[in-house]
Amino acid sequence: MNAPRLHSLREYIDTLAGLGDVQEWAHEVDLNLEVGAAIRHCYDTKAPAPLFTRIHGQDNGFRILGAPGALSSVSGAPFARVALSLGLPFSSSGPEIVRALADARSVTPIAPVVVDSGPCHENVLLGDAADLTQLPVPLLHDGDGGPYINTWGTIIVSTPDGRWTNWSIARIMRLDRNRMTGILHFRQHLGQIYRMWVDQGKPMPFALVQGAEPAVPFVAGMALPDGTDEVGFLGGYFGQAQSLVRCRTVDLHVPANAEIVIEGHVAVGETALEGPMGEYTGYISGSPRPLPVYHVTAITHRDQAILPVVVAGEPVEETQTASGIMASAELLHQLRQTDLPVTDVWYSLESALHLLVVTVPRDWSERTRFTSEQLTRAVADVVSGSKAGMWASRVLLLDDDVDPTDANEVMWAFATRAHPVERQHVVDVKPIVPLMLGYSAAERQAAAGPMKTYDCLLPTDNSRPRRTAFTHNYPFEIQRRVIEGARRASVNVGSASDSPR
Template sequence: MPRIKDLRAYLDALAELGDVRTVDRLVDPHLEVGAIIRRSYETCAPAPLFTNIKGTAPGYRLLGAPGALSSAPGKPLARIALSLGLSADSTAREIIDALAAARTREQIQPVLVDTAPCKQNILLGDEATLDRFPTPLLHEGDGGAYVNTWGTIVARTPDGSFTNWSIARIMMIDGKHMTGLVLHPQHIAQVWQQWADLGEPMPFALVQGGEPALPFISGMPLPNGVEEGGYLGALLGEPLELVQCETVDLQVPASAEIVIEGHLSVERSGVEGPMGEFSGYQPHETSMQPVYTIEAITHRDDPIWPTVVEGEPVDEFHTATGLTLAAEALTQLRAAGLPITTAWEPFEGASHVLVVSVAADWRTALPGVSTGELTQRVNDVIVALRFENLVPRIFVLDDDVDASNVGELMWALATRVHPTGRRIVRTGVILPLLACYTPEQRHTATGDKVTYDALLPAAGKGREPRSSFRFLFPAEVQQQVLENWPN
């Protein structure tokens, strides 16, 4: 299908599906906006587009739940699929396959253009302030207004050899300053560290809006040295257009709604957090993080600021980070020569679970290999990846189970995972935001992780047939039933 190139075209596509709802009444950015967005996730409602926000300049808008599950009947993944250049009725498997396939294609590098709509308004010096934009307090108890929840941070190493597009939460300190998480081993932390080692602040650009695929790929755990811009070109089949920033030597997607430019401090002098998080809880602790100083803001007329309100599943952390992590896992497992059908992070698992689905004929592809040996090989591939700290639980399953069907997956895990055996336990670095660990483990960023061998025995060697309509009854009986009892 034709690629959707900017946020406004994306909203038009959602409108055709009845999957966006304009909120014209006056709304309070202090919690009310956040509560409406959270409610929209939990009821699978259309994405709310706020046009009248208290304290915000006239015409400035805010879009909630831009990449969440869709309200369109029969198309629950429509927002995700449309964002990634796929049809609205794409399945989970089709989306993962598209992301993984693009990783094997040659990258298509972005191209620079002279100007773009995001240059319609250029604010410099004292005018470059967040005060006129929607800056909502999203959760009760947040440390401040989180102004970046779905935007892309653009940064480049001091020697210019690597440009990173990433996504991380950023909290407003005042109209000219922000602070946000800069955590190793994320690429933004690696780039910042190189600047900090030189004693120089890191130039940055923060992009709000733009290509709807941009936030998904900005959260994808690509390997070291792989740039998001080139990968996006391979995914979408054509180069992205970039435009030069005003005050820093960086280029940003020309499709942006808003671009914030400046420098990120060498010192960790900003008190950041807490914020309601993807695990479904709100951590109580704060941390010291670098400070973003704003030097310029450019934006389109009547700009739209996309916003995510993280919490219990399903929201954009689960649909974006979880989905792209699974796609990268699939890419690396296949590259290792393993017969893997797909990989999936169940949205309802709050990005705490990765399911690896093994092809039905895997014993033919790997003669003499036991289920335990195959599980060990899967484990060894994942452990070597940069995002291994994000994966506390891996389940290796036969591909007769659709891991994106939460009911089917729960049944399979309950009946195929041994209570105490057939598992590989490892200890290593963890993301402290993972809620399954003790406070002590989260403070030290070290904890146990486990990979479960949930593979069934071979046919004729102890495997019992599934007792369901699809698996137990002859095809002709199924067809007769479907013709007469379609529901």
């Protein structure tokens, strides 16, 4: 059963507050590294999401929400922020979230509706008044090439003929009061659409949306097929159209309840140095390089607007929760389309998405008549041929007695079930993310490299070994008695010397 759809970032924050999963930082913080360090500390300690309300040098009421889609501090609900963002119960598990998204891939899209006005237009700044330096843009890592204005916002662009509108996420660095620069990679839809505009010799209109309803960044990061409008998928997923308003200086539409909208054009033939930046792989990535320039023509925002900020780096942060979970859902959908008996698909968040886990039921051989080698190859073919598979350098094919979201179980199962040399399948070349440090410089430059899939499946006959884990080895009645006994013992905690003699 779904939870209510949260229509704005502020509704989302209020819901998190009700769970104790947001904390106000009412003391003054500095945009120069302090905000970034505070958010990184929240990731490392799984603390509530920080809401910074006093920012040094800012007297215009802007606020910052850190870690908006990270793992939650709510006990027993690590994916609460992701689940609530996607209209699911806060206690939903990782596989439950992935299955809900994969199911929605077969739902008919619902086109957005355009409304006359929305909160995002409470303040309209045009021309010289559209000053990026008035926004609370932090320097996130010691080593970044500059302050990054986009870490969780959605970039909206359309093809020159207007037939395809794409919503996506890519990092963008602020240059000065009205210019930005960022990645428009040819493997991404954003880069592909930009190339269409370049081919016509025209600047590309864009809108950068910050603080839309919480589902938007997740859907914007999903590897949907070419030509698919994310806003239509979002409407179909919720069974309700997204409300949009028209931009003030470009022919695009944006979510009406957004906190901040930055409008303008991406220039043709003009570049500026971007980077380096701390990235999801856990390293300060790359060196300064020339990338296209975004020219700003308008900024609109809500009163006391909130800028969501992600500090990419060592897991687990939003690159892993958003990109990993959304790509897992897309791969589950595609594997289902090939009639492979797959239970779950999960990008290991702790591996910085380099490791993909695919689980199958014990009776997989009866459902497919495949050998385990054939099944391994079939899974590898789908993953390597999918845009959603570009994150993976290794794939583990496991029985579904293993919880793919439990890094300890996955490590144990991989170490004990995979042959060190045999039962492995290598795909020589597939798309990869250029930030993946384990690949060679040439492979990263080409955004292409190999992938290995490990057949970790147990025997399907009577030689299949029994697990010794609590939930797998003991009868249900014994488990129930032990859990009840542990609960009773927990209220009688004391030292040995307190025991009666």
